Amino acid sequence: MFNLLYKELRLAAHPNLFIFTALGVLVIVPAYPYGMVFLFGCLAPFITFMYGRETNDIHYTALLPVKKSDTVKAKFLLVILAQITQLMISLPFAVLRLYVLPEGNPAGIEANVAYYGFGFITYAIFNYIFLTYFFKSAHKVGNAFILAIIPASLVVLLMEVIVHFPGFVWFDRVEPSFLVRQLPILFVGIVIYIVSIFAAFKVSVRRFERVDL
Amino acid sequence: MHVLSVKGLSKRYPNFTLQNITFSIKPGRIMGLIGKNGAGKSTTLKSMLNLVHPDEGTIQMFGKDFKQNEESCKQDLGVVLGGIDFYNHKKLKDIAKVTKRFYKNWDEAAFQKYLQTFSLDPNKKVKELSTGMKVKFMIAIALSHRAKLLILDEPTSGLDPVSRDELLALFRQLVKGGERSILFSTHITSDLEKCADDITYIKDGKLLKSAEKSVFINSFQHLKEPGETGALSLEEIMIRTERRAYDV
Numbered sequence: 001m002f003n004l005l006y007k008e009l010r011l012a013a014h015p016n017l018f019i020f021t022a023l024g025v026l027v028i029v030p031a032y033p034y035g036m037v038f039l040f041g042c043l044a045p046f047i048t049f050m051y052g053r054e055t056n057d058i059h060y061t062a063l064l065p066v067k068k069s070d071t072v073k074a075k076f077l078l079v080i081l082a083q084i085t086q087l088m089i090s091l092p093f094a095v096l097r098l099y100v101l102p103e104g105n106p107a108g109i110e111a112n113v114a115y116y117g118f119g120f121i122t123y124a125i126f127n128y129i130f131l132t133y134f135f136k137s138a139h140k141v142g143n144a145f146i147l148a149i150i151p152a153s154l155v156v157l158l159m160e161v162i163v164h165f166p167g168f169v170w171f172d173r174v175e176p177s178f179l180v181r182q183l184p185i186l187f188v189g190i191v192i193y194i195v196s197i198f199a200a201f202k203v204s205v206r207r208f209e210r211v212d213l
Numbered sequence: 214m215h216v217l218s219v220k221g222l223s224k225r226y227p228n229f230t231l232q233n234i235t236f237s238i239k240p241g242r243i244m245g246l247i248g249k250n251g252a253g254k255s256t257t258l259k260s261m262l263n264l265v266h267p268d269e270g271t272i273q274m275f276g277k278d279f280k281q282n283e284e285s286c287k288q289d290l291g292v293v294l295g296g297i298d299f300y301n302h303k304k305l306k307d308i309a310k311v312t313k314r315f316y317k318n319w320d321e322a323a324f325q326k327y328l329q330t331f332s333l334d335p336n337k338k339v340k341e342l343s344t345g346m347k348v349k350f351m352i353a354i355a356l357s358h359r360a361k362l363l364i365l366d367e368p369t370s371g372l373d374p375v376s377r378d379e380l381l382a383l384f385r386q387l388v389k390g391g392e393r394s395i396l397f398s399t400h401i402t403s404d405l406e407k408c409a410d411d412i413t414y415i416k417d418g419k420l421l422k423s424a425e426k427s428v429f430i431n432s433f434q435h436l437k438e439p440g441e442t443g444a445l446s447l448e449e450i451m452i453r454t455e456r457r458a459y460d461v
Contacts, residue, residue: 003314010311011300060299062264064315065287212265 004074005081007061013078014051020044021082024090027111028097034111035156038122041086042130042152045079046145049134058138059213069205072135076201079131083123087116098174105172108160113182114171118159120189124196126152135204138211214276216240216362216394217261222270224260229418231256234270236413236423238362241391243384245409246398247447249455253418254398258366262292275361288317291355293348295367295398298339305342305350306335309357316358324357345376352383363387365397369404377401381408402447412447416454 020040027034052058052075061071094111109115130148134141163172170178171185218237224230231253238244248254259265261272263283272279274286300308305328313319328335331349333342342350348368355363369377385408387393399405405412405426413423422429433450445453 006314007311010307011303055300055302056297057300059264059294059297063262063287063292063294064312065284065290066315067284068263210266213259 001073001077004061004066004070005077007064008074008078011060012048012052012055012057012074014048017044017048017078017082020047021086022089024086024088025093027090028093028100030101031105031107033108033160034105034115035108035118035122035160037086037090038119038156039149039153041083041119041123042126042145042149044082045130046141046149048078049075049141049144053139053141062213068209072201072204072208076131076197076204079127080197083127087119104174109163110172110174112172112174113179114185115159117182117185117187117189118155120186120193122152122155122159124189124193125155127193128196128200131200132203132207135208135211138208138213214240215273216275217396218273219257219261220271220273222257222260222267222272224256224265224267229253229256231260231267231418232420234415234420236420238394238396238411240361240394241388242410243388243395243397243408244411244413245405246396246413246415247400247402247405247451248398248415249400249451252415254400254415255366256418257415258364258396258398262364288358289361291352291358291360291363293351293355293363293365293368295348295365295370298347301340302338304336304338305333308339309335309354312354313357318359320357320359323359324353327353327356343376344371345373345380348372348380356387361393363393363395363397365395367398367400369397369399369401377404378407384408402451405447414451414454421454 020043023040024037026032026037026040058071061074062068090111094115097111104110109118126148128148129151130144133144133147159171162168170181173179215237216239220235222234223232229251234253234257236244246254246257256265260267260270261279263280274282275289277286279286309324313321313324327333331346331353333346333350333353339347339350348365352363352365369380372380381404384395384397388395397404409426411423411425412429414421414429422432424432430444430447430450433454434445436450436453437445
């Protein structure tokens with residue numbers, strides 16, 4: 001598993017993946033729609049997969065002494081690593097902003113517990129559609145991205161808009177009591193993310209087995 | 214024992230069918246897979262390697278069923294796909310650094326030696342290599358993990374006559390010890406004259422003949438026209454077998 005991930009990071013990943021992963025820091029920018037962080041997290045695998053097609057990465061992996069399903073596993077590991085790392089990078093800045101930007105975020109949702117819950121849901125939806133569609137052919141990256149980014153963007157849009165409605169203002173709060181109230185959203189997000197990864201992996205492996213490279 | 218034994222390999226596409234391909238390779242031998250463009254040479258190689266899903270057929274490699282033992286078979290296998298460049302923007306040393314982690318028998322000293330022998334600069338990027346050098350780099354990788362079988366898809370196409378000759382001479386050297394075998398596809402018949410022990414000929418997705426070179430040539434002598442003396446060359450055999458007249 002480590003070797004597969006090492007291959008992804010050293011050969012398959014486009015430099016852009018590292019930059020977009022680092023964009024977790026954007027949560028420290030004042031008055032900014034922080035949902036953009038997740039959209040960058042969706043764009044990063046798209047660019048890397050395009051780059052992979054250009055460099056014949058899938059062919060190379062398929063010729064290594066690994067199972068055909070390991071080619072799929074390698075890509076999944078890379079996407080998960082990039083997304084989780086991005087959220088981890090953003091975390092200290094989300095804490096820091098409580099002190100340096102106490103007036104909050106007028107542009108949209110705060111970088112709070114609910115925000116991370118929505119993040120996991122966005123990634124879960126994007127990953128499932130993007131990865132399962134991609135492994136149908138192992139080359140139609142553009143179609144996979146368009147199909148996946150539309151619902152992912154709608155979740156981000158919903159998250160950014162909903163906090164402006166009176167009934168949902170608690171989504172936008174950062175006081176400890178509200179953060180606790182938001183915990184179920186995070187929990188649901190993480191569960192959906194995990195279920196989505198396993199389901200997408202199963203479907204992708206089955207689809208990729210049938211692909212003629 | 215055969216290094217590779219392909220039996221009844223078939224693959225159906227909407228506009229092309231590879232039918233019932235059967236052949237085998239013994240240790241220390243070079244087999245040339247010939248056929249004109251589009252005959253099914255690459256499909257045969259890719260179906261053997263599970264890159265393409267065959268509809269029927271079994272592949273025995275090193276005495277094991279390839280499909281059941283894909284990972285362990287690939288440990289002893291080196292593949293060079295013609296016309297496909299990997300990681301154009303990466304340096305050779307970076308590709309090797311990653312690749313060696315996957316092979317149990319990787320011999321770093323041997324790899325360094327092959328880089329020197331083939332005059333490959335590890336700091337060069339793939340895109341900076343000529344077609345011949347790219348093939349040599351992939352061969353260096355295969356030899357460094359002590360591959361017992363090399364499968365090369367059109368390794369000589371696109372090479373100048375000198376590089377081609379050099380590569381074919383290298384093939385002969387590689388099998389000299391009797392431990393390695395080579396299967397390579399080509400549509401250049403002089404490659405086979407220079408270097409193949411056995412020939413497998415595919416025409417329109419069907420196996421025409423697979424035999425030792427002299428047996429192969431003899432079996433096509435019925436194509437001789439009246440008055441012709443001397444054996445037909447491989448080129449003549451191929452041209453006469455494939456010849457088509459266009460009514461335009």
